[in-house]
Amino acid sequence: MKKQFIPSIILNDKKAVKSFFDKTVISENPVELAVSYNDANCDAIIVFDQSTDDKSHEDSLDILKEICSKTDVPVIGAGNVKRMEDVKKLLYAGCKMAALNFSKAENAEILEEVSKKFGKDKIVISYADTAESRKIVADNAAAINELASLMIFMPESAAVDGLNSNAGFAEKLVSNPVVPEEGVKDIPHIVYLDNPESDLSNLKGGALAVLFSDQVCAITGSALSANAQNINDLRKFAIEAGIDVQTFEAKYKWEDFKLDSNGMVPVVVQDYRTDQVLMVAYMNEEAYNATLRTGKMTYFSRSRNELWEKGDTSGHFQYVKSLTADCDLDTILAKVKQIGAACHTGSYSCFFNEIAKKDYTEKNPQKVLDSVYNVIADRKVNPREGSYTNYLFDKGLDKILKKCGEEATEITIAAKNANGNEIVYEMADYLYHMMVLMVEKGVSWEDVTDELARR
Incomplete structure (x- = not known):
């Protein structure tokens, strides 16, 4: 079981707070905080909603939706789940999974319903290290094993007090480890470490010992979140300690590549969403291994004769999504999430000096849809006299x-006719009007394609 590092965010009144018991605000903008965790190379994010009424719950769902749209890692939604509708709202907001809190007996009653509706791979069970919560889990262990795929375990505060004492915490784990409930020990457990005052040395010296447990797949909680910007350091330290953590697993070793005369391999870099070519650079063995270890694109600068982590000085990091070798194993194609601009000139891509161009019709479906969508969005902001699009916007939602x-309806009729061209025409008509509706309601193609990808 690969071990993971999963920061958490506790939402309270549209802000991120320090812990369940300390409402000190650590971020006025939880979305930005989530993006910072994402960019720090975390494996997932858990968001706990502490809202107390329907209005604040809806506000939290809006924040969750934005977090899911602006991050690339799985998001687990937790807190304020009381019925199947709450699970549906979390999943519809974009969460990969939704958590049922088994500190509340009534949540056990909806487990079967939500699991059969959405699939066990979407369901997480969270429970505390208390007699009441453990009993609920023990009483429902058979159902949990059948209907859930992951658990979040929250030890009592006393179990993690030693976090402020490296040796003390590690020693305590050896003699009295944090043990999940017996009946569900075969389900992977994320352990929540609630100590926002923990520093990096505390985590390295003690809390990582939790990951040695066979039942534990990840650590989360305020202790990790407080040190989230150092996840790469924690991952490296854990590897050195012999913990099998989640990293990029390369199918090719450096010696498998055909190197150029300088002992390097060229790397073509693409935006993972649009496939736009961003830049070309070179890797040596050290850069290749650093990229795999950190998840950040690292190159070797031939002009400076030194290792170069993209974005180290500019903040314009490139986070690896995939690395693919060509047929001759002498070139690497990297698909990345680009932060800021890839080019030193400030251009998003280094490829902007047009040499020659022939008029052609764009055939890339996503580019065509994006282009039409952008024209429609521009019409809404900058109306043009006589524009049919502006006529629809002026008439309002009901007309659209x-x-x-x-x-x-026209598509349905066309589908019954023999002429294949007719249905193509009607589908194009429908897509246009659908995009007008999308712009009117503030829905982007990325929102739609992200939802399709999740399915």
């Missing part, structure tokens, strides 16, 4: 919905 309904 009416047209979408009419065009959907």
Whole structure:
């Protein structure tokens, strides 16, 4: 079981607070905080909603949706789940999984319903190290094993007090380890370490010992979140300690590549969402291994004769999504999440000096849809006289919905006709009107494709 590092965010009144018991605000903007965790190379993010009424819960769901859209790692939604509708809202907001709190007996009653509705791979069970919570878990162990795929375990504060004493915590784990409930020990457990005052040395000296447990797949909690910007250091330290942590597993060793005369391999870098080519650089063995270890693109600068982590000085990091070798194993294609601009000129891509171009019709479906969408969005902001798009916007939502309904009907009729061109025409009509609706309601193609990808 690969071990992971999963920071958490506790939402309270639309802000991120220090811990469950300390409402000190650590971020006025939880979305930015989540993005910083994402960019620090975390493996996932858990978001706990501490809202107390329907209005604040809806606010939290809006924040969750934005977190899911702006991060690339799985997001687990937790807190304020009382019925199947709450699970649905978390998943519809974009969460990879939703957590049922088994400190509340009533949540056990909806486990079967939500698991069969959404799938066991979407369901997490959280429980505390208390007699009441353990009993609920023990009484429902058979159902949990069948209907859930992951658990979040929250030891009592006393169990992690030693976090402030490296030797004390590690020693305590050896003699009296943090043990999940017996009946569910075969389900992977994320252990929540609630100590926001913990520093990096505390984590290295003690808390990582939790990951040696066979039942534990990850650590989370305020102790990790307080040190989230050092996750790469924690991961490296854990590897050196013999912990099998989540990293990029390369199918090719450096010696498998055909190197150029300088002992390097060229790397072509693409935006993982759009496939736009961003830049070309070179790797030596050290850069290759650093990229795999950290998840950040690292190169060797031939002009400076030194290792170069992209973004180290500019903040324009490149986070690895995939590395692929060509047929001759002498070039690497890297798909990345680009922060800021890839080019030193400030351009997003280094490839902007057009040499020659022939007029052609764009055939990339996503580019075509994006282009039409952008024109429609521009019409809403910058109206043009006589524009049919502006006519629809001026008439309002009801008119747009009416047209979408009419065009959907036209597709149905066209599908019954023998002429294949007719259905293509009607589908294009419908997509146009659908995009007008998308702009009107503030929905982007990225929102839609992200949701399709999650499915």
